[in-house]
Amino acid sequence: MAEKLTDLDLLATFLEIYRGGSITAAANRRGLTQPAVSGQLARLEKELGEPLFVRGGRGVTPTARADELARRVGSHIDQLRTALDPAPAVEATVRVGGASEFMTVRGLAALAPLTRRGLRFEITLGLANDLLAALRTDELDVVLSAVRPGEGFTAAPLTDEEFLLVGPPLLARTVDQELLARDPARALEHLPLVAYSDDLPIIRRYWLSEFGERPKNPTAVVVPDLRAALAAVVAGAGVSALPRYLTESALTAGAVELLHHPEVAPLNTLYVVTRGATTPATDLVVEHLRSRDWGVL
Template sequence: MRDLELLATFLEVRRAGSVTAAASRLGLSQPSVSERLARLEEQFGETLLVRSSRGVTPTPAGDRLAARIGDPVDRLRAAWTAEPATDASGTVRIGGASDVVASRVIPALAPLAAQGIRLEFALGRAQPLLESLKERRLDVVIASIRPADAAIRYRGLVDEEFVLVGAPSLARAIDARRLGSDPAGALVHLPLVVYDEELSIVRRYWRSQFGHRPANPVAIVVPDLRGILAAVVAGAGISAIPRYLADPAVASGSVEILHRPEESPINTLHIAIPVHEPPSAATAAVITRLLETARAWDSF
């Protein structure tokens, strides 16, 4: 099944006539919209939109796709964004990574507590939380992965831009000339602070930017992005973290951005819910609140 968010982004760009206008309507960055279009065209193996200085023009393949998916995609998006019942109450069990829940989800959903909705959070890694969702022990999961599963449906929530950061003392240990020609080689002597043993976030950064896994030694493993930032500030190593976490530390001078690619890696956070069980009014209120609040998140 094609990714609903990719198809919806394609339709919005086609209707708006430009990536810039579509990005504004969707509450996304222009690079994020461009990246989604590229992924969709890669899946279909055809050019769907031709870009120019005057905007975008659909190809015949793009016109055929839009005619086929327009109404179904619009109906599916409407189902996700339907207004929740005004008398929503009850308990909603929400799963997510501890850093995302603390910095994003709880501030967004706290006002719902005053409306009679009880919020219960389960913290952990995405895969076990998605298993709990399938077993009906959770109602909603905020996940950075979306493994194919007929029992779960996903909705893109927000795109996070990742940056590579290190303490000033480590930044000074990098050969600036080599960084321009061989960035992975210039960084290889620096230890890593990673989210898990699989180096999931850092590995994705290295592969997207340098074409291979990192060969650096690992200094600290901590499954919390705030903990990763704290370790980087303390000079324990370098790591890739979302820009919204990095920017305050960069502004204070406690860390520096070590690598500035033309396009930074982007990771999408998804809302996941069970397929075969309609969300309760309280769960619908949670989903709507998250979607509305995410538009203002400074992830880019």
């Protein structure tokens, strides 16, 4: 029986790593040290005979085997936790808005544990300004925003997105490294861009922050989804500035390369935003999200 309980413990730790994308976050949520969590993961990977995650500088990326294992055991482990969880149930619906990329890759995984407490979520995906407008008109309860809201909102910093300038290996080879060291904007200006929109909001911010000028590059692809932008970059259409949490797996696999190495990486703060009087359910969501160890995304 003890061996079976230990196996369940390993799976519970695996799920925390999988859902949080970080061994540090899993250690905090499990109440264990990082070496203990790493040891449990190593034991599970040894039992399975294959790796479950690709280790990176800012966290871990699940393998296909990890995706399969999470699908098979996730709901069962959650049911066991619910049966043993002493926390009171909170029967309520919370309407949460966020960017589709962040919510898909990190946000929904962060909210999922609260469903075991009885919370139900209605998720709206969209642009920050549109979501904040919906919050102002009481169509949403909580917004995870990449834009700091103005007056009338209550906003707390959640985590920071780190942006990387990446391109496919073939395009990376065309960059003059000596010129890049002297005049990076000029060294990169022949590279076509893959942008989120025609006004190049993320790329323009990167160029102004790092090079002190606007990009003069031609635009090859405009697509309003950062995951699709990454796919276009991997396919060789151009280069783009993208959040680390989206690009880490492609970097590890060698599908894209860093084109620029800033002394301090450009960051963008994400906020958890509410407005007016809140409910216990909304407060629970905000507290849960703020207590999470997100690291730098």
